Structures are given as structure tokens and as C-alpha cells.
Amino acid sequence: xxxxxxxxxxxxxxxxDRFAECLRVLLALGGAAAWCFAVDRLDAVSPALLGxxxxxxxxxxxxxxxxxxxxxVTLACFAVSSFAVQWLFPYPIAFALGLPLxxxxxVMLGAISERYxxxxxxxxxxxxxAMIGADQAGMVIDPWHQPLILLAGAAWYGxxxxxxxxxxxxxxxxxxxxxxxxxxxxxxxxKAALFMPVHGVDREALQLALAMKNERVVEALxxxxxxxxxxxxxxxxxxxxxxxxxxxxxxxxxxxxxxxxHYPYDxxxxxxxxSDVLFRCEHLLQLEARNCRQRAEALRLxxxxxxxxxxxxxxxxLQGAVMALRAQVxxxxxxxxxxxxxxxxxxxxxxxxLQGETPVGLPAAGxxxxxxxPSPQSLGEAxxxxxxxxxxxxxxxxxxxxLGIALLAGYAVLHAVHPRHGYWILLxxxxxxxxxxxxxxIRLVQRMIGTLIGLVLGWATLRLxxxxxxxxxxxxxxxxxxxxxxxxxxxxxxxxxxLFVVLCFNQVGNGYEVxxxxxxxxxxxxxxxxxxxxxxxxDWQGRRFDDVLADTVRSDARxxxxxxxxxxxxxxxxxxxxxxxxxxxxxxxxxxSALAKMLREPGRxxxxxxxxxxxxxxxxxxxxxxxxxxxxRQAMPAGPARETVVQVGGFTVKALEQLAQALAKRSATSGDxxxxxxxxxxxxxxxxxxxxxxxxxxxxxxxxxRDRLAALSRELTLV
Numbered sequence: 156x157x158x159x160x161x162x163x164x165x166x167x168x169x170x171x172d173r174f175a176e177c178l179r180v181l182l183a184l185g186g187a188a189a190w191c192f193a194v195d196r197l198d199a200v201s202p203a204l205l206g207x208x209x210x211x212x213x214x215x216x217x218x219x220x221x222x223x224x225x226x227x228v229t230l231a232c233f234a235v236s237s238f239a240v241q242w243l244f245p246y247p248i249a250f251a252l253g254l255p256l257x258x259x260x261x262v263m264l265g266a267i268s269e270r271y272x273x274x275x276x277x278x279x280x281x282x283x284x285a286m287i288g289a290d291q292a293g294m295v296i297d298p299w300h301q302p303l304i305l306l307a308g309a310a311w312y313g314x315x316x317x318x319x320x321x322x323x324x325x326x327x328x329x330x331x332x333x334x335x336x337x338x339x340x341x342x343x344x345x346k347a348a349l350f351m352p353v354h355g356v357d358r359e360a361l362q363l364a365l366a367m368k369n370e371r372v373v374e375a376l377x378x379x380x381x382x383x384x385x386x387x388x389x390x391x392x393x394x395x396x397x398x399x400x401x402x403x404x405x406x407x408x409x410x411x412x413x414x415x416x417h418y419p420y421d422x423x424x425x426x427x428x429x430s431d432v433l434f435r436c437e438h439l440l441q442l443e444a445r446n447c448r449q450r451a452e453a454l455r456l457x458x459x460x461x462x463x464x465x466x467x468x469x470x471x472x473l474q475g476a477v478m479a480l481r482a483q484v485x486x487x488x489x490x491x492x493x494x495x496x497x498x499x500x501x502x503x504x505x506x507x508x509l510q511g512e513t514p515v516g517l518p519a520a521g522x523x524x525x526x527x528x529p530s531p532q533s534l535g536e537a538x539x540x541x542x543x544x545x546x547x548x549x550x551x552x553x554x555x556x557x558l559g560i561a562l563l564a565g566y567a568v569l570h571a572v573h574p575r576h577g578y579w580i581l582l583x584x585x586x587x588x589x590x591x592x593x594x595x596x597i598r599l600v601q602r603m604i605g606t607l608i609g610l611v612l613g614w615a616t617l618r619l620x621x622x623x624x625x626x627x628x629x630x631x632x633x634x635x636x637x638x639x640x641x642x643x644x645x646x647x648x649x650x651x652x653x654l655f656v657v658l659c660f661n662q663v664g665n666g667y668e669v670x671x672x673x674x675x676x677x678x679x680x681x682x683x684x685x686x687x688x689x690x691x692x693x694d695w696q697g698r699r700f701d702d703v704l705a706d707t708v709r710s711d712a713r714x715x716x717x718x719x720x721x722x723x724x725x726x727x728x729x730x731x732x733x734x735x736x737x738x739x740x741x742x743x744x745x746x747x748s749a750l751a752k753m754l755r756e757p758g759r760x761x762x763x764x765x766x767x768x769x770x771x772x773x774x775x776x777x778x779x780x781x782x783x784x785x786x787x788r789q790a791m792p793a794g795p796a797r798e799t800v801v802q803v804g805g806f807t808v809k810a811l812e813q814l815a816q817a818l819a820k821r822s823a824t825s826g827d828x829x830x831x832x833x834x835x836x837x838x839x840x841x842x843x844x845x846x847x848x849x850x851x852x853x854x855x856x857x858x859x860x861r862d863r864l865a866a867l868s869r870e871l872t873l874v
Contacts, residue, residue: 173638177638180635184631186311201287201662204634207308208284211312213229213276217385218324222317229309236282240282241285241289258279263541263555266544287582290577328399329457332451333454335378336451342410343505348437352427359772363771370747372740373743376403383396383403405508410740414740415498415779415780415782417495426487432476436498436502442463442465445463446460446506446510450509470502480492550694561683578676583602584681587680592756601645614670626662634651656669656673657673695756696750697762707742707746708774708815709812711778716808718732750767770864787850791846821871
């Protein structure tokens with residue numbers, strides 16, 4: 156293979172978002188294993204390596220200062236849990252009382268922030284590792300032995316992670332932005348499919364697919380925002396961080412423009428069926444999707460983004476096609492051309508931003524220059540977040556109770572079935588029992604398949620490599636494989652960690668002895684998790700759709716209110732506007748996620764799913780119409796036109812708020828509750844400029860879409 160090809164593949168591997176974590180795990184596991192062999196402490200192999208894995212699972216993408224504080228909190232939680240397990244292990248009654256209580260507390264701590272949720276989950280996992288270690292060692296005289304080795308392994312990985320963060324402080328930001336631009340590329344490609352001027356295209360299905368892709372963009376935006384907040388803090392960004400922040404703001408603006416819907420796609424395809432304009436729009440969107448992927452690749456490889464000459468040529472061709480369309484003897488209707496012009500301006504703005512022709516600047520100094528920090532700013536605020544979740548309606552509260560009871564049931568079963576090597580029941584229950592039914596079902600199948608494959612591989616390895624020291628490289632490799640696959644291929648990750656466990660046990664005993672118990676324990680633990688999800692406070696999505704639908708429409712109303720204010724005061728991406736826009740997209744992503752979870756639930760809990768799918772598609776179109784208004788924001792001069800826009804905008808906000816209130820109360824609503832819609836011809840004629848005409852046309856579409864949502868809500872009240 157040529158050296159250039161090898162070098163390119165190496166750069167791509169090094170630029171992978173999994174490479175850094177896998178390399179750290181490789182160094183940590185290899186270093187811990189080498190130390191155990193160097194000091195002839197084979198009994199320390201399992202706890203040391205399990206400590207490394209637990210700390211790696213607790214890792215967050217923080218700046219080294221925050222990572223240091225998180226590491227100290229993690230080690231403190233690990234110490235408390237491991238020593239508590241060791242001391243209570245000989246007393247089953249006390250252990251049975253403490254297990255569900257500790258589980259409930261740790262899960263509820265996740266309400267503070269995602270960072271605490273990650274640490275709490277890893278702490279629970281380490282507690283089960285401590286149980287497995289205590290079970291393997293039997294009744295030891297020294298209660299400090301196993302916990303200290305677990306903590307030593309965790310601390311060793313923590314030091315490596317902290318050092319890595321000091322050496323490469325911007326790596327997490329680059330990878331997060333790369334994932335964001337990859338998600339934007341998928342969204343652009345999904346948007347392009349809507350512009351095919353072909354009869355028989357199921358555009359509602361395309362809208363649903365686009366809504367799912369939009370959910371991934373929103374998730375990537377939120378992840379990137381958290382990473383940037385961690386790097387920036389309260390100070391003014393500068394240097395590389397400032398450049399990354401500009402890219403984030405650019406991605407936000409591109410996302411708003413991608414989401415825009417200027418005219419119904421079916422009607423647009425019908426009006427322009429004999430023109431090549433829509434084909435050119437589709438082609439330009441596909442090229443912009445490719446540009447986004449190139450930027451993502453450049454971020455990963457720390458390279459320059461290539462200049463896309465083809466995109467510029469396609470943009471010029473699109474402008475020429477629109478001019479030719481206007482020059483026809485019988486051009487399309489004026490309102491269609493007005494929407495088409497706004498659409499083309501939007502696509503050209505995306506192209507200009509991706510090519511760096513109109514770089515996005517940072518907001519002016521002050522409160523609006525910062526990102527909204529979602530972390531609690533005091534202990535009182537942290538407690539308030541936990542207290543608000545202490546209700547039966549909270550999915551976190553229900554999951555905390557469910558998981559605590561499931562682990563208690565698993566503890567009782569393991570004592571009834573086989574106390575020795577039975578703590579894999581608790582490990583399986585912990586990892587399989589997820590907050591939603593669909594996620595639990597998927598994880599259950601993946602866990603069982605992965606465990607079976609891993610046990611077969613373990614048996615084959617013990618037959619081929621019966622000597623412990625020769626198995627150590629394979630132990631390290633399987634641990635690295637677990638981290639490489641855990642986020643995308645959970646069955647593969649489970650197979651790798653199962654092989655890891657079998658070989659670790661073989662270092663101090665007989666690996667064959669754990670194969671059948673591990674298989675039996677996996678089946679028992681998975682069954683307990685499934686029964687708990689089914690019968691202990693089941694969190695069926697259909698029960699919470701009233702609130703989800705209401706929050707979606709309510710957030711749309713707040714977003715529209717912020718948009719309309721800027722048609723009077725002028726375009727600015729201040730904090731209030733960015734928050735309203737993000738909350739609207741987050742609400743729609745929550746609706747999409749809840750519906751996807753509902754479709755994985757048993758049939759009798761999926762009532763109204765077809766209506767909800769139409770609601771999701773309609774709501775996504777509504778969000779696109781609002782985004783079009785946001786993308787075209789500009790100050791309008793005082794006069795009758797602006798007064799008309801303000802009047803219709805306020806009316807539309809009120810109509811959306813009333814629909815949200817009706818959805819929350821699950822009451823029937825109609826489209827004419829607010830009176831006559833003031834978007835008739837006289838109102839449009841009184842608007843003297845093109846901006847007012849465009850805005851009023853968009854608001855008219857928003858109101859029509861609101862009426863469709865109201866009709867769908869009436870269907871839902873009858874379900």
C-alpha cells in the first residue's frame with residue numbers, strides 16, 4: 156500500500172472522535188495490567204481494570220479545570236460506594252436496605268445536570284463491580300483491599316484523562332463541531348429531497364424523516380453548546396475558542412435557514428413543474444450538504460476547508476434560472492415568485508456562510524455575548540432541580556424507583572439461586588433497565604446477543620490460549636473494543652466486555668467456571684429488568700403527550716413573539732432570541748423522540764399513533780414557517796405596513812398560545828376561536844413593501860398550519 160494512502164488513513168483514524176478515548180483506555184488498561192504483572196499481583200488485575208473502565212465511563216468532555224473538579228467528585232463517589240459495598244457485604248439485610256436507597260439517590264442526582272447524571276451512573280456501575288470483586292474474593296480479612304485497588308485504577312485513568320485534556324484542550328470542541336456539521340449535512344440532504352418536482356412524492360413521509368434528522372441536529376447543537384460553555388465560562392472568548400464559537404453561531408444560523416419553509420412544497424412543485432428551478436434548488440442543497448461534510452472532515456483532521464467552486468457556479472445558475480422564470484410571457488403568480496425569491500436568498504445565504512463570504516461575528520460584549528449556562532449556579536438551585544423531580548409524574552423519579560426495586564429483586568434472586576458469582580444479575584439489570592420501554596427492549600436483545608457471542612469467544616480463547624499471561628493483550632484489546640463500540644454497536648460492545656470479564660477471572664481462577672453462571676445471570680437480570688419496566692411505574696409515552704404537544708406549540712408561540720419583535724427593532728441574535736429559538740427546536744425534538752419511543756411500545760399503548768405522526772409532520776412544517784420568518788428578519792420602517800405586520804403577528808402568537816392551552820387541558824379547540832383572521836386582501840394591499848407582503852404571507856401559512864394542528868388535536872381528544 157502506498158505511503159500516502161497509509162498516511163491518509165492514519166490521519167483519518169487519528170481524527171476519529173473515538174480515537175482519543177480508545178487510546179486513553181489502551182494506555183490505562185495496559186499500564187494497570189503491566190503494573191499487576193510487575194509486582195506479581197494477579198489478584199489485582201480484575202479490580203484495577205474495572206476501576207479504569209468505571210472512571211472512563213464517568214468521563215465528561217470538560218476543560219481540564221472543570222475535569223479536575225469532576226474527577227475529584229467522581230473519586231469521592233467511587234470511594235463511598237466501594238467502601239459501603241465492602242463493609243455491608245457480609246450483612247445481607249443491611250445491604251438489601253441500602254441498595255435501593257443508594258440507587259434512588261444516585262439516579263435523582265442526575266436531575267442536577269448531565270455531568271452529575273454521568274458520574275452517578277458510573278458510580279452505580281462501580282458499586283456493582285465492587286460487589287463482583289467482593290464476591291470473587293470471598294470473606295476477606297482486610298476490608299480496604301478491593302476498594303483501594305478499584306480506586307487506584309480509577310485514579311490512574313483520571314490522571315491520564317486530565318493530562319490529555321491539558322495537552323489537547325480544543326479537541327473535544329473540534330469533534331463536537333464536526334458532529335454538528337455532519338448532522339447539518341444530513342439535514343440539508345433531507346431538505347433537498349423535498350424539492351423534487353415529481354408527481355406522487357410522499358412529502359409527508361419526507362417531512363417525518365426530516366423531523367428525525369432535525370432531532371439529531373438539535374442534539375448536536377446542545378452538546379456543542381455545553382462544550383463551548385465549559386471552555387468560555389464568563390469571560391470574553393478569544394483565540395481558537397472564539398473561532399469555534401463563530402462556527403457554532405454559523406451552524407445555528409444555517410440550521411434556522413435549513414428549517415425554513417417559505418411555501419408549501421406540493422404547491423410549489425405544481426406551480427414550477429415545467430421549470431428547472433426546483434431541480435437547481437435540490438442540486439444546490441446537495442452541494443451544500445457536501446460542503447458541510449467537508450468542513451466536518453477538516454475540523455477532525457485540523458485541515459483547511461476546500462473552496463467549493465462548483466457550489467458557487469450552481470448558485471449563479473439558480474439565480475439565472477429565477478430571472479428566466481420571471482422573464483417568461485406567463486410567469487407564475489406573484490406570491491409564488493415572492494416566496495421563491497425568499498427561498499433563493501436563503502439558499503444563497505447558506506452557501507455564502509459555508510464559503511466564508513459572510514462570516515458570522517460574535518455578539519457585542521455584554522450579557523448577550525455569552526451562552527446560557529444550563530448548570531446550577533448554587534447548591535440551592537441544584538436542590539431545587541432535584542425537588543422539582545420528586546413527583547410521580549417525573550420520568551426520572553419513576554426510573555429511580557423502578558431501578559431501585561429491580562436491583563433489590565435481583566439481590567433477592569441471586570441469594571435464592573446462587574450467591575457465588577450471582578452479582579452479574581445486578582450488573583445486567585442495571586445496564587438493561589432504561590428509562591423507556593423501547594430503549595429497555597432494544598438494550599435487552601442487544602445485551603443477550605452480545606453476552607452469548609462474548610461467552611463463545613471466551614470459551615474459544617481459553618481453549619486456544621490456556622495460560623493467563625498470554626491472555627493479557629487480549630484483555631486489554633477487548634476493553635478497548637468495548638469503548639470503541641459502546642455508543643454505536645452495543646451488542647459488539649457487550650461481546651467485548653464479556654470476553655474481557657471471562658479472561659480477567661481466568662487470571663486468578665478458572666475462567667470456565669464463570670461462563671455458564673454469566674449466561675444464566677444475564678437471562679435472569681434481563682428478565683428482571685423487563686418485568687420492572689413493564690409493571691413498576693411504567694412510563695408509557697402516551698400518558699405524557701398532552702404536555703409534550705402543549706410545550707411544543709407554546710415554545711413556537713414564544714419563538715414567534717421574539718421574531719416579530721425584531722421586525723420592528725431590527726435583526727439581532729441576542730440571548731433572548733437564541734434561547735427562544737433553541738427551546739422551540741428542543742421542544743420539537745422532544746416530540747419526535749417521544750413519538751419514536753411510543754412506536755416501540757406494546758400495541759395497546761400506541762393508540763392515536765397515526766394522528767400523532769400527522770401532528771409531528773404538521774408541527775415540523777409550522778416550525779419551518781416560523782424559521783422562514785426568523786431567517787428573513789429585518790427592521791421595517793414605521794407606517795401602516797409595520798402596523799399590519801405587528802397586528803397579524805400578535806394575533807398569530809395569541810392563536811398559538813390558545814392552542815397550547817387547549818392541548819394542555821386536552822380540550823377541543825377550533826381554528827376560529829380568536830375571531831376573523833386579519834390576512835385578507837385589504838390587509839395585504841395596505842402593506843406597501845415586499846417585506847411586509849412576505850411576512851404576512853408567512854403568517855397566513857402559520858395560521859393555516861395552526862388550524863390543521865387544532866383539527867388533529869380534536870381527533871386526539873376522541874382517542
